[in-house]
Amino acid sequence: MSKLFSPFRLAGQEFPNRIVAAPMCQYSADDGSANEWHLQNLMTLGMSGAGLVMVEATAVERIGRITHGCLGLYSDNNVAALDRVLKAARRVSPAGTKWGIQIAHSGRKGSEQRPWEGGAALKAGEDPWETISASALPFGDWHTPREATAGDLARIRDAFVAAAARAVALGFEVIELHCAHGYLLHEFLSPLSNQRTDDYGGSPENRMRFPMEVARAVREAVPDGLVFGARITGTDWHDEGIDLEEAAIFAAALKATGLDYICVSGGGVVPGLKIPVEAGYQVPYAAGIKERTGIATRAVGMIADPHQAEEIIASGQADMVALARGLIDNPRWPWHAAEALGAEMTVPPQYLRGHAPNWPGAKLARPGAGR
Numbered sequence: 001m002s003k004l005f006s007p008f009r010l011a012g013q014e015f016p017n018r019i020v021a022a023p024m025c026q027y028s029a030d031d032g033s034a035n036e037w038h039l040q041n042l043m044t045l046g047m048s049g050a051g052l053v054m055v056e057a058t059a060v061e062r063i064g065r066i067t068h069g070c071l072g073l074y075s076d077n078n079v080a081a082l083d084r085v086l087k088a089a090r091r092v093s094p095a096g097t098k099w100g101i102q103i104a105h106s107g108r109k110g111s112e113q114r115p116w117e118g119g120a121a122l123k124a125g126e127d128p129w130e131t132i133s134a135s136a137l138p139f140g141d142w143h144t145p146r147e148a149t150a151g152d153l154a155r156i157r158d159a160f161v162a163a164a165a166r167a168v169a170l171g172f173e174v175i176e177l178h179c180a181h182g183y184l185l186h187e188f189l190s191p192l193s194n195q196r197t198d199d200y201g202g203s204p205e206n207r208m209r210f211p212m213e214v215a216r217a218v219r220e221a222v223p224d225g226l227v228f229g230a231r232i233t234g235t236d237w238h239d240e241g242i243d244l245e246e247a248a249i250f251a252a253a254l255k256a257t258g259l260d261y262i263c264v265s266g267g268g269v270v271p272g273l274k275i276p277v278e279a280g281y282q283v284p285y286a287a288g289i290k291e292r293t294g295i296a297t298r299a300v301g302m303i304a305d306p307h308q309a310e311e312i313i314a315s316g317q318a319d320m321v322a323l324a325r326g327l328i329d330n331p332r333w334p335w336h337a338a339e340a341l342g343a344e345m346t347v348p349p350q351y352l353r354g355h356a357p358n359w360p361g362a363k364l365a366r367p368g369a370g371r
């Protein structure tokens, strides 16, 4: 019996399997509103059979976007556009698929060009905006942010709550706080980006203060039966940054606040890091957080082989695995993983004739076949 394809319960929700489509920015929205690109993207990911599909980092306020193309939940138009897309994606995905959304604020990593337009700081004439962060320190040669004031912090905390309430009203089963990859909440957590001298800087407890204020406020807005989690950094991949022990302190505080799971990622808080990007490179951090805190974890990062994914779940290193690029490469990855692991997978009846058990050509189509 495959563990990857075993169901999993969190809060009041049951996930049909442990495969998660990781949040992936598409940089394709219109002032935060989803459009046809998101429609095809989320319909495709929904049909993949992943037990949970996470919608990309979604800005809680307009200046919390990374680029002009980032998704948002800061306006009624954003809500209406996402409602249409989510309803369509649910219609084509297997019964039991759960939908989650990652709510985020870009902080000093905002006001950027889309990656394919250069990925540099927006220039005058490209409608740049003033960014804010824990401290007035730029990320590389991007915009120098303004140090967030008490007023900014209260507004942003409330914006997280409002976005979470909108996500709940849209029917998402999972709400995830983005506390990783060098965006605003991570900028407060890491000593590499937070050099404040007030109650929000200095000791780990102080650096965690704002993310914890946000987590507590959002917890109030997410009903108990829904799943509330966070993506955090397991390591900053830097000697003076967050390490696993400090990450575990944050994870334990989130658990005590009533969060249901932690997705463990890393990096992104300062440029030029040397990250050993190899198979499953962040899995030990997910395992470390699970071991130290007992909270359910999701592992992510270079998980692409079905047997590798099965081993991560079977060995108890994590409770869920998320794939990003592997699902861009092959949105039918869960079907193929089921085939490799001898598990059953529900496929849409319209596509049954091309499903491996029914299609002799499947053997020819697999890499290496016929050679």
Ligand SMILES: Cc1cc2nc3c(=O)[nH]c(=O)nc-3n(C[C@H](O)[C@H](O)[C@H](O)COP(=O)(O)O)c2cc1C
Pocket: 022, 023, 024, 025, 026, 056, 057, 102, 178, 180, 181, 231, 265, 300, 301, 302, 303, 322, 323, 324, 325, 326
């Ligand atoms: C196109 C793309 C967009 C991404 N956008 C997000 C995002 O919105 N939020 C996030 O936390 N991570 C984002 N990531 C990171 C992925 O979720 C994932 O952690 C990372 O790609 C490593 O997993 P992989 O090896 O399976 O791709 C993105 C990655 C890609 C490739």
